[in-house]
Amino acid sequence: MRRVSWFNLTSLTFGFAFLYLPMVVLVVYSFNSNKLVTVWAGFSTKWYGELFRNEAFLDAAWVTLRVALLSSTMATVLGTMAAYVLVRGGKFFGRTLFSGTLYAPLVMPDVILGLSLLLLFISIGLDRGMVTIVLAHTTFAMSYVAVVVSSRLVSFDRALEEAALDLGCTPLDAFRSVTLPIIAPAVISGWLLGFTLSLDDLVIASFTSGPSSTTLPIKIFSAVRLGVSPEINALSSILIGIVTVGVLTFSISSKRAIMKRMREENRAET
Amino acid sequence: MADKPRKLPQEVFAPWEDPEAKPLIQFRNVTKRFGEFTAIDDLTLDIYEREFFALLGPSGCGKTTMMRMLAGFEAPTEGQILLDGQNIAPVPPNLRPVNMMFQSYALFPHLSIWDNIAFGLKRDKLPKDKIAARVEEMLRLTRLEKFARRKPHQISGGQRQRVALARSLAKAPKLLLLDEPLGALDRKLREDTQFELMDIQEKTGTTFVIVTHDQEEAMTVASRIAVMNHGKIVQVDTPARIYEAPANAYVADFIGDVNLIEGTATRTGEDRCSVRFAEAADPITAECTADLSDGIAVTYAIRPEKILVTADRPADRANALEGQIIDIGYLGNISTYHVELPGGQMIKAAMTNSTRLDRRDFTWDDRVWLSWRETAGVVLTE
Numbered sequence: 001m002r003r004v005s006w007f008n009l010t011s012l013t014f015g016f017a018f019l020y021l022p023m024v025v026l027v028v029y030s031f032n033s034n035k036l037v038t039v040w041a042g043f044s045t046k047w048y049g050e051l052f053r054n055e056a057f058l059d060a061a062w063v064t065l066r067v068a069l070l071s072s073t074m075a076t077v078l079g080t081m082a083a084y085v086l087v088r089g090g091k092f093f094g095r096t097l098f099s100g101t102l103y104a105p106l107v108m109p110d111v112i113l114g115l116s117l118l119l120l121f122i123s124i125g126l127d128r129g130m131v132t133i134v135l136a137h138t139t140f141a142m143s144y145v146a147v148v149v150s151s152r153l154v155s156f157d158r159a160l161e162e163a164a165l166d167l168g169c170t171p172l173d174a175f176r177s178v179t180l181p182i183i184a185p186a187v188i189s190g191w192l193l194g195f196t197l198s199l200d201d202l203v204i205a206s207f208t209s210g211p212s213s214t215t216l217p218i219k220i221f222s223a224v225r226l227g228v229s230p231e232i233n234a235l236s237s238i239l240i241g242i243v244t245v246g247v248l249t250f251s252i253s254s255k256r257a258i259m260k261r262m263r264e265e266n267r268a269e270t
Numbered sequence: 271m272a273d274k275p276r277k278l279p280q281e282v283f284a285p286w287e288d289p290e291a292k293p294l295i296q297f298r299n300v301t302k303r304f305g306e307f308t309a310i311d312d313l314t315l316d317i318y319e320r321e322f323f324a325l326l327g328p329s330g331c332g333k334t335t336m337m338r339m340l341a342g343f344e345a346p347t348e349g350q351i352l353l354d355g356q357n358i359a360p361v362p363p364n365l366r367p368v369n370m371m372f373q374s375y376a377l378f379p380h381l382s383i384w385d386n387i388a389f390g391l392k393r394d395k396l397p398k399d400k401i402a403a404r405v406e407e408m409l410r411l412t413r414l415e416k417f418a419r420r421k422p423h424q425i426s427g428g429q430r431q432r433v434a435l436a437r438s439l440a441k442a443p444k445l446l447l448l449d450e451p452l453g454a455l456d457r458k459l460r461e462d463t464q465f466e467l468m469d470i471q472e473k474t475g476t477t478f479v480i481v482t483h484d485q486e487e488a489m490t491v492a493s494r495i496a497v498m499n500h501g502k503i504v505q506v507d508t509p510a511r512i513y514e515a516p517a518n519a520y521v522a523d524f525i526g527d528v529n530l531i532e533g534t535a536t537r538t539g540e541d542r543c544s545v546r547f548a549e550a551a552d553p554i555t556a557e558c559t560a561d562l563s564d565g566i567a568v569t570y571a572i573r574p575e576k577i578l579v580t581a582d583r584p585a586d587r588a589n590a591l592e593g594q595i596i597d598i599g600y601l602g603n604i605s606t607y608h609v610e611l612p613g614g615q616m617i618k619a620a621m622t623n624s625t626r627l628d629r630r631d632f633t634w635d636d637r638v639w640l641s642w643r644e645t646a647g648v649v650l651t652e
């Protein structure tokens with residue numbers, strides 16, 4: 001193995017420190033028994049206990065989770081359909097306009113998106129609540145899904161669909177039994193992307209949420225404005241934990257799949 | 271066509287000679303345009319049941335487009351395609367009794383070999399045991415039993431090609447379309463597979479239409495060959511007649527090696543004429559059709575292997591010309607002599623190397639006689 005030079009080691013350390021030091025500090029202080037966040041007074045898990053007795057936080061967490069699940073699922077369905085039409089639909093009237101508008105939410109500032117959605121909901125008389133957050137999140141997550149899925153569809157061999165038609169599939173059948181299984185990784189990535197975007201969105205959610213439905217980011221943000229509390233630290237640590245476990249499982253399982261495939265290919269050659 | 275069709279004995283398969291026979295596929299004045307570009311140009315063609323029909327032509331001449339129209343992925347801009355006498359234009363690809371083996375194989379990467387072959391059968395809602403039996407049969411036919419559980423990326427190119435064939439055969443289609451099926455294979459495997467294809471075709475009785483740009487492949491497998499150029503069919507005929515009696519210089523040049531000699535024809539007998547191609551050389555005596563007018567510009571086509579190279583003038587040959595060897599190409603089994611005739615015309619003559627290389631009779635710059643029979647070459651007016 002090559003030795004790691006001093007320069008590389010230093011940049012690695014600084015890079016990681018820059019990325020993770022804030023989080024480490026946050027996690028460490030979540031176990032602080034002192035009510036004053038920045039003064040260490042010994043190890044304790046009591047804030048985690050407090051957190052699970054805090055109805056407001058639990059409600060917000062539950063809302064956030066439902067919003068993320070619903071909006072990412074809807075966005076995945078709509079975004080995949082949009083991507084399919086854009087890549088496969090051939091020429092149709094307004095195609096360029098359509099693809100332009102589909103990608104607009106990607107570059108539009110969140111504030112503007114949130115504001116315009118707010119105006120829309122008010123003008124059609126839709127009461128703000130969980131429904132409006134779900135709709136708003138679906139709108140912008142759909143664009144991300146469409147981008148991810150259409151980039152996969154561009155490299156998808158059209159002949160596979162034709163072969164399915166040739167063997168007796170209706171177009172819908174062909175999509176279900178051939179196209180979808182093959183582009184599934186991209187669709188799942190799109191779903192995950194939509195899910196995480198919805199989880200950590202603060203700006204759009206604060207425009208479109210009502211008094212009855214507060215999401216976790218809004219809750220945390222408003223709580224922090226009154227002062228950082230150890231409870232928030234505990235909550236954030238749990239979120240970090242969930243994300244870490246999620247990312248690790250995802251990358252380990254996909255690495256396993258690649259290894260398995262490579263082994264199979266090697267065996268096929270010999 | 272250069273001469274009249276001969277009556278063939280009954281057992282020979284030649285439905286195209288039978289005016290009673292009903293074609294399986296009829297192209298009727300089919301034109302296909304992509305925007306301004308005409309890919310298929312007013313094409314009329316009949317293909318009969320149980321035929322092994324080859325479409326042959328240079329890249330871009332419209333072969334794949336014809337296949338895609340038969341499979342249902344493209345619709346003719348003008349004209350009609352009939353299958354069993356029915357216009358197939360309104361029938362979508364999934365309802366046509368036609369299966370296609372794609373140029374790229376198009377195997378489903380997420381399914382095993384077994385499931386790839388079963389794919390079409392499952393769409394037909396056949397009972398499970400029927401499907402299993404049919405898949406096993408196809409695996410046996412294409413000698414893939416051992417690979418049934420593998421995925422397409424775990425087998426070799428030749429095996430993939432056989433999977434594609436098995437998959438398209440599984441539904442026992444009336445018509446099987448093969449688009450350059452052997453393009454990716456090396457020579458040895460290619461030849462084996464050609465015979466395998468012919469064997470399968472004989473066993474199953476399916477009508478095959480095969481696209482190829484390899485003329486040897488077309489000659490080997492086909493009952494008839496259509497030579498195409500720029501979206502038109504130049505000649506449709508049996509391999510032997512395409513080779514021996516090409517309709518024009520394009521076909522003659524496309525299939526195999528040929529000498530094309532340009533000259534003017536003069537009638538000398540009822541079905542004889544002489545072709546003069548140079549002041550300094552004797553004219554060539556040849557067979558020609560009755561409607562040939564005197565003084566017309568013609569191309570005389572003769573295959574290199576029909577020409578005999580000798581040191582002395584042979585007595586019994588209608589055509590004998592003296593020339594000088596300019597170049598010799600040694601190909602192992604044969605040698606090609608490039609001989610310059612008086613007046614500068616170059617002629618290629620191929621001779622079998624029956625003796626060893628070091629015992630060869632002729633060498634560079636030798637003066638030799640080239641000779642051939644009256645019937646060896648053809649006079650082409652196009």
Ligand SMILES: Nc1ncnc2c1ncn2[C@@H]1O[C@H](COP(=O)(O)OP(=O)(O)O)[C@@H](O)[C@H]1O
Pocket residue numbers: 304307309327328329330331332333334335336
């Ligand atoms: N979908 C299409 N759009 C435009 N041009 C096409 C299309 N498909 C084929 N062509 C053109 O038609 C001609 C014939 O193509 P093809 O049938 O694929 O030829 P080949 O004989 O090599 O199979 C080519 O010049 C090709 O560029």
Ligand SMILES: [Mg+2]
Pocket residue numbers: 333334373
């Ligand atoms: Mg082609």
